Amino acid sequence: MNIILIDPAEVKNNRVTLRDRRSDHIRNVLGAACGDTLRTGLINGPMGTSTVIAIAGDAVELATSHHGPLPDRPAIDLILALPRPIMLKRIFSQAATFGVRKIYLINASRVEKSFFSASLLAEHNYYPLLLRGLEQAIDTMVPEVSIHKRFRPFIEDLLPQAISNCLVRLIAHPGPFPFLPQTVALPLEHRAVMAIGPEGGWVEFEIDMFRAAGFQPFAMGPRILRVDSAVPALLAQLNLLRQLNRPTSA
Amino acid sequence: MNIILIDPAEVKNNRVTLRDRRSDHIRNVLGAACGDTLRTGLINGPMGTSTVIAIAGDAVELATSHHGPLPDRPAIDLILALPRPIMLKRIFSQAATFGVRKIYLINASRVEKSFFSASLLAEHNYYPLLLRGLEQAIDTMVPEVSIHKRFRPFIEDLLPQAISNCLVRLIAHPGPFPFLPQTVALPLEHRAVMAIGPEGGWVEFEIDMFRAAGFQPFAMGPRILRVDSAVPALLAQLNLLRQLNRPTSA
Numbered sequence: 001m002n003i004i005l006i007d008p009a010e011v012k013n014n015r016v017t018l019r020d021r022r023s024d025h026i027r028n029v030l031g032a033a034c035g036d037t038l039r040t041g042l043i044n045g046p047m048g049t050s051t052v053i054a055i056a057g058d059a060v061e062l063a064t065s066h067h068g069p070l071p072d073r074p075a076i077d078l079i080l081a082l083p084r085p086i087m088l089k090r091i092f093s094q095a096a097t098f099g100v101r102k103i104y105l106i107n108a109s110r111v112e113k114s115f116f117s118a119s120l121l122a123e124h125n126y127y128p129l130l131l132r133g134l135e136q137a138i139d140t141m142v143p144e145v146s147i148h149k150r151f152r153p154f155i156e157d158l159l160p161q162a163i164s165n166c167l168v169r170l171i172a173h174p175g176p177f178p179f180l181p182q183t184v185a186l187p188l189e190h191r192a193v194m195a196i197g198p199e200g201g202w203v204e205f206e207i208d209m210f211r212a213a214g215f216q217p218f219a220m221g222p223r224i225l226r227v228d229s230a231v232p233a234l235l236a237q238l239n240l241l242r243q244l245n246r247p248t249s250a
Numbered sequence: 251m252n253i254i255l256i257d258p259a260e261v262k263n264n265r266v267t268l269r270d271r272r273s274d275h276i277r278n279v280l281g282a283a284c285g286d287t288l289r290t291g292l293i294n295g296p297m298g299t300s301t302v303i304a305i306a307g308d309a310v311e312l313a314t315s316h317h318g319p320l321p322d323r324p325a326i327d328l329i330l331a332l333p334r335p336i337m338l339k340r341i342f343s344q345a346a347t348f349g350v351r352k353i354y355l356i357n358a359s360r361v362e363k364s365f366f367s368a369s370l371l372a373e374h375n376y377y378p379l380l381l382r383g384l385e386q387a388i389d390t391m392v393p394e395v396s397i398h399k400r401f402r403p404f405i406e407d408l409l410p411q412a413i414s415n416c417l418v419r420l421i422a423h424p425g426p427f428p429f430l431p432q433t434v435a436l437p438l439e440h441r442a443v444m445a446i447g448p449e450g451g452w453v454e455f456e457i458d459m460f461r462a463a464g465f466q467p468f469a470m471g472p473r474i475l476r477v478d479s480a481v482p483a484l485l486a487q488l489n490l491l492r493q494l495n496r497p498t499s500a
Contacts (some may be wrong), residue, residue, distance in 0.1 A: 002474050097479060137473040180491035189395060221489060223387040224252050229347060232479055233486035240487045243429040 001025045001135045004040045006064065011042070014064050016050075022059040026052065032060075041140040042066045043131070073141050074099035076238055077166060077190045077230070081108040081198035082090065082147075085118040087228040090127050094228070096133025096143055098235035101191075104162070106148045110200040116149055155182065155209045169215040172234060174200055174224070180237055183218040187244035197228055220236035251275045251295065251385045254290045256314065259321040262294070264414055265415075266300075272308040273292035276302065291390040292316045293381070303317025315444055323391050325441045327416060328481070331358040331448035335368040337478040342376050342477070346393055348485035351441075354412070356398045358456055360448040361444075366399055405459045418442035422484060424474070430487055433468040437494035444488065446466050446480055 006028065010016045020027070026032045031050050040062065041047035048066035055061075055115055078095060082088070082105045095103055107116070121124055125144070130142050148154040163169065169192035170183060175181075192218075196203075202210075207217060225233060253423060254276065260266045268276070276282045282302050290312065291297035297317035298383075305311075312428070328345060332355045345353055353432055357366070371393070380392050398404040413419065417440035420433060427433075434442070444451075445460055475483060 027390060074421060094479060097473065097475060099473060100481070136479075138477060155358070179496065180490060181494050221493070223347065223349060223389065225347060229344060229386075229482055232482055233348075236483035236486050237490045242491055244431050244478065246429065 002027070002039070002139075003135055003138045004038055004050070005043050005049075005131055005135055005140060006062075008042050009044060011064055015053075015061060015247075017059050017061045023058055027055060027058075035071045038062070039138070040064060040066070041138075043140055044142055045140055046070055047138075047140060051199055051245075062131045071139055071141055075242075076100050076235060077102040077104070077163065077191070077193040078235075079104045079106060079132055079193060080197040080227075080231070081196065081202070082111045082115045083108060083198065083227045084112070084115060085120045086119070087226065088115075088120055088126075089129060090228045091231050092129035092145075093133035094130045095235070096130045096139070097137045098232055098239070099137065099139065100235065101141045102144045102146070102162075103140075104146055104148060104154070106153045106154050108198050108206055109203040110198040116147075121147055150204065152209070154168045155213060159213055161225045163193045163201070163213075166191045166193040167212070169210075169216050171195040171197075171207065171210045171215040172220060172230065173197060173207060175219060176216070177217045177219040179221065180218050180234075181187070181241065184239060184241060185214050188238060189245065190239035192238060194234060196227065196234065199227065251279070251419060252289070252373065253385055253390075254300070255293050255381055255385055255390060256300075256312075258292050258295060259336040259471060261314055261400055263310065265303075266314055266401045267309055267311045269309050272310055276310045277308075288312070289318070289388070290314060291388075293390055294392055295379060295390055297388075297390060298321055319445055321389055321391055324351045324393075325492075326350050326485060327354070327413065327441070327443040328485075329354045329356060329443060329445040330477075330481070331446065331452070332365045332446065333477045334365060335370045337476065338365075338368070338376075339379060339476045341481050342379035342395075343383035343386070343416055343483045346380045346389070346487070348482055348489070349387065349389065350393045350485065352389075352394045352396070352412075354396055354404070356397060356404050357401045358448050359401075359453040368398075370399055373456045374421045399463040402459070409463055410479070411461075413443045416441045416443040419463070421445040421447075421452070421457065421460045421462075421465040421467050422470060422480065423447060423457060423467045425467070425469055427467045427469040429471065430468050430484075431491065433466050434491060436491060438488060438491035439495065442488060444484060446477065446484065449477065 005175045030125040036052045046066045046068040050062035078100045286302045289300050296316045296318040300312035300314045315415040328350045
């Protein structure tokens with residue numbers, strides 16, 4: 001927990017009382033005492049600092065100050081053929097950690113239909129995983145998640161509008177395709193959307209539909225990755241391609 | 251399990267009988283029958299194919315044929331401040347999946363000493379994790395693991411010889427350092443070694459020692475990653491920098 005995230009609705013007159021794993025963290029991991037200043041952020045809002053003003057039992061009261069600018073929203077959207085729940089669980093946190101603006105979970109020919117019944121797809125189950133990813137990365141902007149049970153209506157009706165701002169459109173697929181650096185104009189500067197297929201890959205019809213929507217297929221390389229490895233790997237690679245034009249982190 | 255890995259010692263006269271999770275996989279996931287051909291490989295040896303010649307109970311007998319060339323060994327070595335066991339477990343498989351030649355697990359100021367007592371550091375415990383990573387990636391070359399409880403003797407006495415073939419030497423560290431693309435000559439072509447620190451990072455003395463050994467510090471970016479996300483992310487990024495000179499996977 002590299003930042004403590006607070007829901008704006010929890011704050012009243014710049015005061016918030018925490019009683020959950022955040023107060024545990026403040027007391028037991030940070031070992032904070034009254035008067036200490038902590039890095040905090042408002043969910044989907046600015047970051048700032050808060051001062052511990054009271055610790056009583058398991059409750060920690062903070063005086064909050066969040067007046068910075070809004071963090072930049074990530075410039076990557078992710079379209080993901082719905083993976084099995086055990087993988088999706090990790091992917092939610094990873095996507096938030098690496099920085100994703102929108103996550104579209106979609107159907108595809110090789111997606112097991114039962115995956116759409118997973119309890120993990122309820123917002124109250126996946127939302128905490130997104131927050132954990134943000135707490136790790138020091139960010140406040142929660143990825144927007146949407147779920148689409150029918151492939152074709154998603155691609156034909158929803159996608160064109162949804163990705164109209166994404167000039168870079170990529171679809172990962174094993175096969176005789178160029179690698180990522182030869183698929184995008186370098187350095188990567190525009191907002192990008194990336195589609196990652198199910199175990200077993202996309203079927204040809206799906207590739208064709210994505211191509212018709214302006215997506216370019218690329219190959220990751222000879223090694224086969226599980227989806228929960230492919231997602232962080234590809235997000236890290238796109239971040240790297242953006243760094244080609246930003247010489248330093250200073 | 252995208253390839254079935256067989257220990258050369260298991261094979262006699264090009265026959266092997268499997269009775270463990272490999273035979274489960276062949277029977278229950280692949281649903282193979284006598285006469286079917288499977289992708290197999292000899293551990294640290296060539297890949298090839300094997301033909302199912304008998305299925306009896308939970309045993310599967312294969313006629314093996316492994317006459318291809320040895321797979322290329324990965325061109326990345328990894329130096330890792332020993333992480334907590336729950337993370338290290340994932341890292342073993344990930345390192346094998348992404349392709350690492352050698353894994354040096356070392357001590358550092360911010361490594362908890364108790365981690366060196368973890369049962370996971372026994373070869374019979376981590377070796378199966380390495381194999382699972384290779385089974386995923388379709389590779390046979392097992393990363394070599396070594397464990398070094400004392401930082402300074404590792405850096406001063408062992409490292410110079412161990413990395414004499416690694417022309418690219420990198421150390422990941424948060425701070426005002428250049429990003430990876432500005433740290434290595436592009437495209438990346440040489441064998442590389444990368445050092446990744448503990449939770450909380452390297453201390454200054456450690457950075458200085460690595461610098462003296464020819465390592466260049468680089469920053470990953472503003473987002474803080476857990477070690478078990480940083481390892482696949484950085485391995486994927488180095489792979490990408492190699493792809494700058496290999497236009498296609500075909």
